[in-house]
Amino acid sequence: MLTGQTLIYFIYVLAAASVILAAEALYVSYAKGRSRAGTINRRIKRLAEEAPAEQTLQGLLRERGLTNSGDYVFGAVALNRLYTQSGITGNPLTFALLFILAGLVLAMVFKMLLGFSAIAALVIFILVSFILPLLLLRRSRNKRITKFAKQLPNALDMIVRSLRAGHPVSVAVGLVAREMPDPLGTEFGIVSDEITFGLSIEQAVRKLSERVGFEGLHLLSVSLSIQSKTGGNLTEILANLSAVLRERQKLRLKVRALSAEGRVSAWIISLFPIVMFAILWIIAPSYYGAVWGNPLIFPVFTIFGVWALLGDFIMYRMVNFDF
Numbered sequence: 001m002l003t004g005q006t007l008i009y010f011i012y013v014l015a016a017a018s019v020i021l022a023a024e025a026l027y028v029s030y031a032k033g034r035s036r037a038g039t040i041n042r043r044i045k046r047l048a049e050e051a052p053a054e055q056t057l058q059g060l061l062r063e064r065g066l067t068n069s070g071d072y073v074f075g076a077v078a079l080n081r082l083y084t085q086s087g088i089t090g091n092p093l094t095f096a097l098l099f100i101l102a103g104l105v106l107a108m109v110f111k112m113l114l115g116f117s118a119i120a121a122l123v124i125f126i127l128v129s130f131i132l133p134l135l136l137l138r139r140s141r142n143k144r145i146t147k148f149a150k151q152l153p154n155a156l157d158m159i160v161r162s163l164r165a166g167h168p169v170s171v172a173v174g175l176v177a178r179e180m181p182d183p184l185g186t187e188f189g190i191v192s193d194e195i196t197f198g199l200s201i202e203q204a205v206r207k208l209s210e211r212v213g214f215e216g217l218h219l220l221s222v223s224l225s226i227q228s229k230t231g232g233n234l235t236e237i238l239a240n241l242s243a244v245l246r247e248r249q250k251l252r253l254k255v256r257a258l259s260a261e262g263r264v265s266a267w268i269i270s271l272f273p274i275v276m277f278a279i280l281w282i283i284a285p286s287y288y289g290a291v292w293g294n295p296l297i298f299p300v301f302t303i304f305g306v307w308a309l310l311g312d313f314i315m316y317r318m319v320n321f322d323f
Contacts, residue, residue, distance in 0.1 A: 041185030042089075043177065057193040060186065065092040070194070070207050085213040086140035087183055096133065103129030144183050145214045149249060151184040152216055156242035163235045170195050187212060202228055216245050259319035266315040270308065 046056045058068045065073055065083045072080040073092070083092045103125040111121035155176045162172035170192065177189035187208055194204040202225045209217035223237050280287050291297060 041182040043186040043189035063089040086137040087144040099133045100129045153242045153245045262319040
């Protein structure tokens, strides 16, 4: 027979074991969900919803700011291209209206509640409504292109192996669309669907290059176009292109490593005066005295601010290379 104290200890052990098992079950479920999300691309998920392939293709194009045929929706082609290449999904008009609304709200708050001038409120509105979304789109596009550049050599190798096994090009592209994660998986899935619905592979890859904005895809498009017109060994062309892209990626990483010191120095030099100004403002608000009332303070700050931005731009160009 178990004594009362032993029974209490036994209950504690069971409770602890139950908590551990429950936590392990939650972790395993979460890990499986993350693994599934990481290995299945967006196109495969939409096809799993049992929607027709043509409807899935049109939905993928529309959520990227394109028409059902893959053309740009708006006359402002540069902005439409930037939105498409950023990879952000959803209606571009909704995206723009959200930032405009946020800019209006912030401008009204700074003007009416915080007592800022109308010019300052207008500057805040312009920064939030127009400058911030452009910076966000450019950052998203650059990150997406970087990820695409890492995936493309592996995708080309997969196509080469499939072609050597005797499969046609459309089947090889479809294999990449099924096996590769986003962003490359969905983009090649769109190419596969467009080939299925009547486009040539040269036209589909040209549209892919416009949607992504990666120069390696332009090389792929040119290679396919030349091969289709003059003939040649397509597997050898793609294998050589994969090797070239890998070497360019290695060179880019090597340059980034060599320029790391310059980039860190640029950040430190740029942020040091701002950080020191904020520290002095917090610990000693009266340190600058009545200097804020001087009429020269605004022109001086403007000149030195522009000068600092010019220096940042020069340092940025010195540690970033296009090749």
